[in-house]
Amino acid sequence: xxKIRKGDEIIVLTGRDKGKRGVVALRKDETHLVVEGxxxxxxxxKPNPMKGTTGGIVEKAMPIHQSNVAVxxxxxxxxxxxxxxxxxDGKHVRVFKSSGxxxxxx
Numbered sequence: 296x297x298k299i300r301k302g303d304e305i306i307v308l309t310g311r312d313k314g315k316r317g318v319v320a321l322r323k324d325e326t327h328l329v330v331e332g333x334x335x336x337x338x339x340x341k342p343n344p345m346k347g348t349t350g351g352i353v354e355k356a357m358p359i360h361q362s363n364v365a366v367x368x369x370x371x372x373x374x375x376x377x378x379x380x381x382x383x384d385g386k387h388v389r390v391f392k393s394s395g396x397x398x399x400x401x
Contacts, residue, residue, distance in 0.1 A: 298366070298377040298389060299328060302400045305364040306374040307333055312359075316367055320356065327358035334359045366391075366398060 299305065299319060306316050307330075317330040334357045342350035365374030368391050376392040389398040 297322065298379070299361055299364065300400060303398070304367040304369075305330060306367045307359070307364055308374060309363045310334075310359070323358040326361055328361055328364070329356050329358050330364070331356060368393070368396075370394060370396065 299322075301319050301321055303319050304316060305319060307313055312333050315333055317333045320329045320331050322328050335354045336357050337352050338355045340348070340350055340353050342348060366377050367373075368375035370391075371393065375394075377389050377398055378392050380388050380390045380395075382388055390396060391398060
């Protein structure tokens with residue numbers, strides 16, 4: 296079970312975007328995720344008349360390693376680690392390590 300999922304609000308812990316918050320757009324693979332507005336790079340794109348795209352310089356969000364982000368805890372206003380708790384009905388639930396409160400997906 297992934298501790299960081301699509302739709303979670305995260306905060307960046309290290310790197311040039313340290314302190315910025317964003318929402319996970321997609322999980323690229325087991326360890327990398329793409330976050331809206333984080334790790335933006337400028338990409339030079341050629342025009343493609345077959346697809347109807349114009350050329351130029353586009354800003355694109357690149358993947359970031361999950362160890363460099365933490366799930367944002369709105370109650371404390373900080374990033375927090377996530378654990379997995381087994382409920383009485385056998386269901387797995389993600390909880391914040393500091394408070395034990397359940398993680399709500401945005």
